[in-house]
Amino acid sequence: xxxxxxxxxxxxxxxxxxxxxxxxREYCTVRAAAMPDGLVEIAxxxxxxxxxNARQIILEFWNFFLDTACEQRLEAE
Amino acid sequence: xxxxxxxxxxxxGSDELGVYVRVNVDPKxxxxxxxxxxxxxxxxxxxxxxxxxxxxxxxxxxxxLKQGESLEQLKAACGEFWNKLLDQEVRQRVLTETSPIREQxxxxxxxxxxxxxxxxxxxxxxxxxxxxENYSDDPVRAGxxx
Numbered sequence: 001x002x003x004x005x006x007x008x009x010x011x012x013x014x015x016x017x018x019x020x021x022x023x024x025r026e027y028c029t030v031r032a033a034a035m036p037d038g039l040v041e042i043a044x045x046x047x048x049x050x051x052x053n054a055r056q057i058i059l060e061f062w063n064f065f066l067d068t069a070c071e072q073r074l075e076a077e
Numbered sequence: 078x079x080x081x082x083x084x085x086x087x088x089x090g091s092d093e094l095g096v097y098v099r100v101n102v103d104p105k106x107x108x109x110x111x112x113x114x115x116x117x118x119x120x121x122x123x124x125x126x127x128x129x130x131x132x133x134x135x136x137x138x139x140x141x142l143k144q145g146e147s148l149e150q151l152k153a154a155c156g157e158f159w160n161k162l163l164d165q166e167v168r169q170r171v172l173t174e175t176s177p178i179r180e181q182x183x184x185x186x187x188x189x190x191x192x193x194x195x196x197x198x199x200x201x202x203x204x205x206x207x208x209x210e211n212y213s214d215d216p217v218r219a220g221x222x223x
Contacts, residue, residue: 001093008129011109037131055094059124059141066125070117077110 001054002045005062009040016069017042024061087155089148094141098151100158101135111166112136118161123154 017040021030028046035041046057087100102112116125116138124141140154206214213221 003094005126006128011113011127011129059094059143062126063120063124066127067117067120070113073113074110074117 001051001058002043003058004041004043006035006039006041008038012040012065012069013072016065016072019068020061020065023064024057027057028061030061087152089151091146096146096148096151097139097141098148098155100138100140100155101130101133102138102162103135107162107166108169109136111162111169112138114169115158115162115165119154119158 017030017032024030026047027050028044031043031045033041033043044058044061046054050057087098089096089098091097104112112127116127119125119140122143124143126139128137128139130137138158140151140158142150142154212219215221
């Protein structure tokens, strides 16, 4: 299973993406590609051995990404 | 799919990751900070995703249950989300309105806590207190009123 979503860097920062990617490196592959409209396309694919927990891994990744982005944003304010 | 009928309504659906509900938040009513703070609290119990909808100018929030597929539970979560969001927005506004007063109070509190230093005394920090000494042993008498 792979989930692809488009994000806006004003909500989900690049630093938060780097942190989330690092934190979940053991569980999934995260690919990011810049789109012509300024959005960033993020594809999350759990590693083969975790396929049975794919939903949990993908959604936990996105929660971690959001939490980290929120923390960074609120600390800066 | 159910169409949103009111400002606090939601859209439900399902995809390969299961059942979800989506709410649309107007950033003119609720600040992005309030939305993010609320979302931050909700990630404990739900899976969340936030997106800027460029077509509508609204913030789209997607909620999913961590376990199970109950739409009723998700509906309840939406209601809870709107309540918490309103609460957070009020807190933000009060925070903004009272920040000058808070700053003044803090300045006053710290200013009054400063002990008067005898005129002409400048500490070069060369003498540090030894074991068992307290402020009354300070040779420059910092912290003493008499």
